[in-house]
Amino acid sequence: xxxxxxxxxxxxxTVMPAILAVLFATGWAANHFTALLPxxxxxxxxxxTAIDGAFGIYAVGLLPGLLGGxxxxxxxxxxxxxxxxxxxxxxxxxxxxxxxxxxxVFVGRLIVGAGVGVAMSAGTAWSADIGxxxxxxxxxxxxxxxxxxxxxxxxxxxQFTAAPVDVPFAVSVGLSAVAVLIGALLARTADASGRxxxxxxxxxxxxxxxxxxxxxxxxxxxxVWVFASATVSMVTMVERMHYRFSGxxxxxxxxxxxxxxxxxxxxxxxxxxxxxxAGAAGALAAAIGFGAVAAAGATPPLAVFVAVALVLGxxxxxxxxxxxxxxxxxxxxxxxxxxxxxxxxxTYLGFxxxxxxxxxxxxxxxxxxxxxxxxxxxxxxxxxALRVSSAKRPAAHAVxxxxxxxxxxx
Numbered sequence: 001x002x003x004x005x006x007x008x009x010x011x012x013x014t015v016m017p018a019i020l021a022v023l024f025a026t027g028w029a030a031n032h033f034t035a036l037l038p039x040x041x042x043x044x045x046x047x048x049t050a051i052d053g054a055f056g057i058y059a060v061g062l063l064p065g066l067l068g069g070x071x072x073x074x075x076x077x078x079x080x081x082x083x084x085x086x087x088x089x090x091x092x093x094x095x096x097x098x099x100x101x102x103x104x105v106f107v108g109r110l111i112v113g114a115g116v117g118v119a120m121s122a123g124t125a126w127s128a129d130i131g132x133x134x135x136x137x138x139x140x141x142x143x144x145x146x147x148x149x150x151x152x153x154x155x156x157x158x159q160f161t162a163a164p165v166d167v168p169f170a171v172s173v174g175l176s177a178v179a180v181l182i183g184a185l186l187a188r189t190a191d192a193s194g195r196x197x198x199x200x201x202x203x204x205x206x207x208x209x210x211x212x213x214x215x216x217x218x219x220x221x222x223x224v225w226v227f228a229s230a231t232v233s234m235v236t237m238v239e240r241m242h243y244r245f246s247g248x249x250x251x252x253x254x255x256x257x258x259x260x261x262x263x264x265x266x267x268x269x270x271x272x273x274x275x276x277x278a279g280a281a282g283a284l285a286a287a288i289g290f291g292a293v294a295a296a297g298a299t300p301p302l303a304v305f306v307a308v309a310l311v312l313g314x315x316x317x318x319x320x321x322x323x324x325x326x327x328x329x330x331x332x333x334x335x336x337x338x339x340x341x342x343x344x345x346x347t348y349l350g351f352x353x354x355x356x357x358x359x360x361x362x363x364x365x366x367x368x369x370x371x372x373x374x375x376x377x378x379x380x381x382x383x384x385a386l387r388v389s390s391a392k393r394p395a396a397h398a399v400x401x402x403x404x405x406x407x408x409x410x
Contacts, residue, residue, distance in 0.1 A: 018183050019127055022179045026119040026179075029092070030150070032153065055109075071338045073125055074338055078337070088112075090173050095107055095108040096108035096169050121344055144317065147259050215327050220343065222326070229285075229312040233257075234255050261310045262313040263317065279318065294367045
């Protein structure tokens, strides 16, 4: 396809950083709100129902955004969907800046969720189109960095500025605006759209082992632990620490510990070339973390709070990394956006876990659900290990057969 409207494509080396900048701002726009919940509860009188509703209404916007954004990016191109989604997320935070009561919070978070969903699925798929498995990992790292930096910065701004609600939202709006501008200027590919590769661009051999079932079968068992791990650390454990701490700094601290360890372990796995076994390691970390939460009870010590945040951050990071890599390597390129959106949608089911735990607590207590989650995560470790082992056997046989052929020829 030729250049659109005479625009010249930017050099390839600038496209990926621009995409990652937009994804970072998107992660910030999505998650900085969590640090402001104590401030909104105090200043605006928002109760527990309103706060839980804010998370629920965010998911109502997010899930269609993830699924629709990925599918539409396969048809219309990654770039317009990424930039539109990031801009909509910024507009949602602008609404929150101007409108703080319960209705405003619900409307703003609904808009933010829709924009974040579109940007995440389109941006992650575009990163994979450009950089393959490394692009998928970098997309996850950038989003995670935004998820972590947003709450920490907003917590500090809420604690130490004269306008503890207005300033954090204004900073988020400004960051989204700058990121969208950077993306518009620097993320122009040769067809000015960032379209997914078509089937004719892929050799017949490249499709070996690829398919919708293969991609989702590998990625979705890891997807369920991504935000389940993060929210248990950043919501459930924070609530259980209220006997000792309160205010916006504790949620910010939980986000910093969890997401910093998540980013760090993704970078370590990338630099050291960890393969599919990283998925089993992530599920194992989830099993250990959930078991520790169960053992800690209703009033966990500070040391356990910190340790759980780090361990569940590792679970978050490894499950996210390997799930995105599985989608990138196993999905047909023409459906990559759609399958990426499905993966992200399943990860976000984990955001409902804290609400579910609170709902069933009167009937089953606080220990049993976490032990059940720990056992299920351990089962995923076994299944993932068996999957990796079975995948290695054909490769080993192929190497052996090639060696035999070479020896015969010699």
